[in-house]
Amino acid sequence: MSEVKEMAAKQERQALTGNEAMALAMRQIEPDVVAAYPITPQTEIVQIFSTYVADGLVNTEYVPVESEHSAMSAVVGSAAAGARSMTATSANGLALMWEILYIASGTRLPIVMPVVNRALSGPINIHCDHSDTMGARDSGWIQIFSENAQEAYDNMFQAIRIAEHPDVLLPAMVTTDGFIISHGMEIVNTLDDKTIKDFLGTYKIPRNLLDVDNPITVGPLALQDFYFETKVAQADAMMKAKPVILEIAEEYEKLSGRKYSFFEEYRLDDADVAIVVLGSTAGTAKVVVDNLRKEGIKAGLLKLRVFRPFPYEELKEALKHVDVIGVLDRSDSFASLGGPVFSELRAAMYDMETRPLVTNYVYGLGGRDIDLHMIEQAYRELLEIKETGKVDQYVNYLGVRE
């Protein structure tokens, strides 16, 4: 680690909100085009970015549009024309982009979009949960979750490189937890503009609409004879993103000294019981793990960073020694077999010779606070399951009134 630190670029220690950190990352990326609809449920990210445009700090074409559907449509157009293109959204805004999310991925356009995770109405709610992003899990976008403002900042640059990699060419969303991270101020260590520019390189996609010497068709009709193949090609590109994600994480670690992978393992090596969780709750759970370890309880944590592509082989390997796993989902699938992280992880473990027992906790919907006591309660229940060897209930609602 000390060697890495010596190699790391000089960094500035700043107090920033998650939104400020992501807007700063966008300034350093300096995309050619940003399109956004400037009203709730849009985020402060593009609002801050628009001041950079107005102040002449970035050479970006800023396109104010009339809806989120139009924002995504505009960046699909500019990305197809060969411009590095970004937008940002949240909650119902992402829902309104739905149709065009699939067109972006199906057209293989490496658009990068910060998503501030907030609940979907109704009833009307503006606080954190993952229902917005989880609904888009089959839209063909890479999905990278962040625990805090630092990770949100770091993930933005890596997402650009992953999305634009010639083996991948897929759009990517980088998420943070609404309000908890987006509006909370924390310490963020930032890299200088030149280091970022060198890391990102020049935007280049193999084909674009404005390359008149090599004309192409974008968005053609592809019926029974070709549609299926394009979808399999997308699935293939998503699989190919896996080694690219690791390769770019390693390169970024050399600049920043900060290590990234598909997930972070926290005191997991010798854990008897473990929680798997996305986003900011992982930070709170780390404190619970430390407290339980002081009591001699072998508690561990796995914080999932990359949800698409879903790293099922690596997850199985990391969790195979654990006796009981509790998967925390901040979204529900309403009478499916648990939330999305739970059902996918549980399915991935089906063919293991010795399977951990696994149960699901749906928590924090609409921003319901998840505190140390609730997470500790979940760990204590995992210990009970370890004793009895039996999972009585697949889906538990954590922190809800009975």
Added chain:
Amino acid sequence: MAEMLEIRWHGRGGQGAKTASLLMAEAAAAVGKYIQAFPEYGPERMGAPVASYNRISDEPITLHCSVENPQYVAVLDSTFVGSIDFTAGVPDNGVIVINTTETPEEMRPKLNLTNDTIRLFTVDANGISEDCIGRAIPNTPMIGALVKATGVLELEELLEDTKVKLEKKFRSKPEIIEGNLDAIRRAYEEVKGE
């Protein structure tokens, strides 16, 4: 600082409780601390009760849940007395600073504050801000009072960082910057304990 500090700010929409927590966090960050500042968001409107929070530590902070047991509480509006229990969750040896013209001895019975280990301070932050800034915006003097009552930062550290932050925001209004710094200094001097 041996352990993590938690602060809760109570105010009404428009009084600057959120800004107070941000300025506090930035001042602590400037001297190398790890910090968090986050408001409690709801249907905010001018005059409605709002709360805002800080965590300050020498070590990185990973907690991302709400603050339940703040050691320090700053109350920007004394008209909350009787309607909002801003003593909730305050542990032994905690500190509560209230913006009021009354003394701590006069305030204590009104709060039904029976825990004698909790120290009560008062300061006329409205009066100070009216004198120094020309408007009753009690947030910056309350930071000064809280810093004096708790020793969480040095006064000079606070003034230096606040000056930098305000210079960015009020480039064209130097009188606002000086007024705020004076308000912090005066509240630091005038805050009364029991």
